Amino acid sequence: MTASFMILAVLTVAGTVSAMGLRNAVHCVLALALSFAGIAMLYLQLGAQFVGFTQILVYVGAVAILAVFAIMMTHNDKPMALPDSHAAWVAGCVVAVAVFAVLTRAIVSSTTAVQIQTQTVAPQPGVTVQQIGDALLHRFVVPLEIMGVLLTAALIGAVVIAMDRREEMK
Amino acid sequence: MTCLALWMPQLDQIFVTASHWLLSYLPAALQPLASAILSVAAIIVAFATLFALTTLLERKGLGRMQNRYGPNRVGPCGLFQPLADGVKSLTKEDIVPIRADRAVHFMAPVLLVAASFMGYAVLPIGRNMIMVDMNAGVLFFFAVGSLMELAVFMAGWSSRSKYSLLGAMRAIAQMISYEVPLVLASIVVLMQAGSLSTVSIVNMQASYSGIWPHWFVFTPWGFAGFVLFMIAATAESNRSPFDLPEGESEIIAGYYTEYSGFKFALFFLGEYIGMFATSGMAITLFLGGWSAPFSFLAWVPSYLWFFAKLLTIIAIFIWVRGTLPRLRMDQLMNLAWQFMLPMTLFNLIIAGVWHFMPGGLLRWLVCSTMVVVPCILFGGGLKRKKKFQIRTYHFSQ
Numbered sequence: 001m002t003a004s005f006m007i008l009a010v011l012t013v014a015g016t017v018s019a020m021g022l023r024n025a026v027h028c029v030l031a032l033a034l035s036f037a038g039i040a041m042l043y044l045q046l047g048a049q050f051v052g053f054t055q056i057l058v059y060v061g062a063v064a065i066l067a068v069f070a071i072m073m074t075h076n077d078k079p080m081a082l083p084d085s086h087a088a089w090v091a092g093c094v095v096a097v098a099v100f101a102v103l104t105r106a107i108v109s110s111t112t113a114v115q116i117q118t119q120t121v122a123p124q125p126g127v128t129v130q131q132i133g134d135a136l137l138h139r140f141v142v143p144l145e146i147m148g149v150l151l152t153a154a155l156i157g158a159v160v161i162a163m164d165r166r167e168e169m170k
Numbered sequence: 171m172t173c174l175a176l177w178m179p180q181l182d183q184i185f186v187t188a189s190h191w192l193l194s195y196l197p198a199a200l201q202p203l204a205s206a207i208l209s210v211a212a213i214i215v216a217f218a219t220l221f222a223l224t225t226l227l228e229r230k231g232l233g234r235m236q237n238r239y240g241p242n243r244v245g246p247c248g249l250f251q252p253l254a255d256g257v258k259s260l261t262k263e264d265i266v267p268i269r270a271d272r273a274v275h276f277m278a279p280v281l282l283v284a285a286s287f288m289g290y291a292v293l294p295i296g297r298n299m300i301m302v303d304m305n306a307g308v309l310f311f312f313a314v315g316s317l318m319e320l321a322v323f324m325a326g327w328s329s330r331s332k333y334s335l336l337g338a339m340r341a342i343a344q345m346i347s348y349e350v351p352l353v354l355a356s357i358v359v360l361m362q363a364g365s366l367s368t369v370s371i372v373n374m375q376a377s378y379s380g381i382w383p384h385w386f387v388f389t390p391w392g393f394a395g396f397v398l399f400m401i402a403a404t405a406e407s408n409r410s411p412f413d414l415p416e417g418e419s420e421i422i423a424g425y426y427t428e429y430s431g432f433k434f435a436l437f438f439l440g441e442y443i444g445m446f447a448t449s450g451m452a453i454t455l456f457l458g459g460w461s462a463p464f465s466f467l468a469w470v471p472s473y474l475w476f477f478a479k480l481l482t483i484i485a486i487f488i489w490v491r492g493t494l495p496r497l498r499m500d501q502l503m504n505l506a507w508q509f510m511l512p513m514t515l516f517n518l519i520i521a522g523v524w525h526f527m528p529g530g531l532l533r534w535l536v537c538s539t540m541v542v543v544p545c546i547l548f549g550g551g552l553k554r555k556k557k558f559q560i561r562t563y564h565f566s567q
Contacts, residue, residue, distance in 0.1 A: 026327060030274065033320060049306040053313040061316025061349075065342060068323055129306045129366050 004045060025071045033064040050129045093096030185212070186298050209301040213290045220480075221442045222252035235492035247377050255435075267329060270428065273361060274328035277316050279429065279436035282321035284442045289447040291517040294396060296460045296473030300369060306431050307415035308360060309369040312353055316455075317404070318444060319345050325437070329428035337424025340499065341415035344405055347506040350449075352402035354514035358395045358521040359386050359455045362511040368537075372459030381465045384456040390537035391521040394545070396456040398514055400483075402521055405506070407445035411494040412502060449483040452477075509548045514545045 015035030019028045036059040043052035136144050180187070189208055193201050226241065226248065233240025241248035266275055292307035294300040304310055319342050326338020363371045375385050386392035405412040416424035426437040453459060457479050460472035497505070520540045527533040 024271075028272070030320075030324065049304060050309065053306055053309040056313040057309070057316055061313070061319060062346075065323065065346070067321055068327075069342075072327070128311070130364075 005042075008038050008041050008045065011035075026041065026068060029064055029067045029071060032067070033060050036060050036064065050132050175496055178471070184471075185473070187298070188405060198323065206301070207430075212233045213301065214287065214403075216292065216295075217287075217443055217446055218439070220446060220477075221439055222256070224442060224446075224484055225255065225438075226251050227484070228491070228499060231485070231488040232492050235489075259435035264431040264433060265428075267331065267428050269330045271328040271330070274324050274554075275428075276433075277322050278325035279426075279433045279440065280441040281324065282318060283436050283443070285317035285321060286444040286447060287312055289444075290453070293447070293450045293454060294368050294372050294459050295450075295476050296471070299460075299473060303369045305366060306366045308356060308366045308371075308451075308455075311368075311447075311493070312349070315444070315448075316349065318440070321440075325429070326425035331428050333421045333423075333427045334425050337415050337421050338496065339410060340421075341425055343377065344408070344412065344415060344502060347503060348405035348510070351398055351510035351514045352406055354511070355395045355399040355402060356451070356455050357518065358391050358517055361521050362386065362392075362525065368454050368459075372454055373413045374539045375458040378462035378465035378468075383461060383463060383465070385456065385461075387456040387458075389524060390534065391517055391524055392456055394513070394517050394520070394541045396452065396518065399452050399456065402510060403445070403448040404487070404490070406448055407441060407500070408520060410491040411497050413496055414502060415498060445487065446459065446480065446484075449480055449487075452483065453479045488535050504552060508551055512548055513544060517541075 011037045015031050015033075015038055018036060019031040022028050022031060037056060040052045040055035040060070104143060192267065193205055193210065196204050230240040230248070243250040244254045244472070266272060290305055291301045292310050322341045322345070326334045326336075326341070326515045329335075352517075359371060360366060363374050365371060375383065377384050382388070387396045407413050414420075416426075421427070426434060429437060437495050454475065460476045462468045462470060462475055471519040520537055523540065524533060524537050527536065
C-alpha cells in the first residue's frame, strides 16, 4: 500500500462521503466529481490509462455537468430537509450492507485475489490502447456495433423529444 | 561552418542536457520527483511569459487594426505593460459578493488554471522535450480539457449573479458542442499514425521527401482536419468570433463578472493558457510538432520551431479577433451541429479512402474533390431559408 494509493483512497472516500453528506445539491455533485476523479487516478495507478482517461472524460466532463444542469433546472436553492422517518434510514443501511457484501464476495473470490492469497505472482496485464482497440474491433465487434446503434437511437430519440414542443407552438 | 554543424545538435538538446546535469547532483531516489518539478517549473515559466507577451501583442495588433496605437506608455514600445497589469491586478481589492458561495467561488479559478496547465504534460515542445510520453497522450489531453467546463460552471454558479450564470450556461453549451468536432477532427491523424502517443505522431511527420516535410496538413484530409480543428479550438477557448460566453455588450463578462483582482487575472491566464495548449495540440497533430518546415532548415533548434509555429497561430487568432463580428447563439449551434459535425465525420471517410488508394495524382484528385464537395453542400445547408442582402445602417435618425 503506497503513499500515493493512500492519498487517492482518502480523496475518493472523502469525496463520496461528502457527496452523500452535504446539504447543498450542487456541492454534492462537485464532491461526486472529486470522487470520480479519484477513481480515475486509481485506474491510472493500476496502469489502465485508457480506462482512467475515459473515466475523466465521461464522468467528470459529461456526467457531472449533466447532473449539475439537471439540479439547476429542477431544484430551488434551499437546503434539503432531512427525512423524518427512521424507516428510510434503516432501509438505506440494509441496502448499503447488502451491496457491500455482494462486492466483497465478488472481489474475494476473483482470480486475482486467489492468486494473491496463494502467493503466486499475478501476470502483469500491461494493456495498451492498441490492444483494447484490437479487442473491440475483432472479438467484440458485434456488441460494439449494437451499442452504437442503441446510443444513436437514444440520441435521435432525445432530439425528437426536444423538438416536439417547437412543432406544437407553430 | 563545421563549428556550427557541431554545435547545433547540442544547442538543440541544451535544455535536456541541462536538466540531466542538474539531476545528476541529486540522490537517485529523489530524481523522478525533482525531474517532474523541474519540467513543471519550466512549462509554467515559459508559457506564463508567453501569456504576458501575447496580451501585449494582442492589444498592439488589435490597436493597429482599429487605427490606434495600443499600449505605448510603459517602457519602450509599451513593453512593460504586462508587468504593470500584473502589479495592478495583485494590488486590487479582491471582492467576493456577499451572497456568493465562498468556497466554490475561490476554487473555480484555481481549478481552471490547474486544468489548463495539465495538457502541456503531453505536448512535445522539442526533440526529447516532453514531460510524460503516455501511450494514450491525446486522450489525456482531451480528458483534462473537459475539466475546464466544470471550473466554468463553478465560477458561474457560485457568484449568484444572473450574468455569471447566463455566461456559464453559454460557455458550457458551447464547449460541449465544440468538443465533439474537436475530438473528431483529430481522429483522422490518429487513424493515419496508428497511435495515441504524441511523440510517435510527431516522429511520423518529421521526415522529408526532397525538401518537403510529411506534415499531415499537406494532405486533403489533413488540411480539412486542421481547419476544422482550429475552428473548434477557437470556440473551445471562447475567443472571438465565438466569444458569446463573455459578450461584454450583453452579459458584462460572462462567468467571471463577479471576480476581481488577481482571481480575474487567473481566469484571463487560464483562458490564454488553454488556447496555447489547444494550438500546441494542433501543431503536434497537423503541423509536424517541433520538426522544421524544410529539410535544409533542420539544423535550427527544434523548440524554436515549436514556438515559431505557436506564435504564427496566435497571430492568426488575433487577426481573426480583429476581423470577424460575434456570432449569435443559434448561428453558433447551427455551425457546430450542421456543418462541423457532418464535415468531421465525412473527413474520417476521406482519410480512409486516402489510406487505401494507391499514391499518386489520382488519389489527390479524388480526395480533394471529396473535401470540397461536402464543404459546399454543408455550407449551403447553413444558408438555407435565409436571405442575404446588403444592409444599410442609418445613424442618428
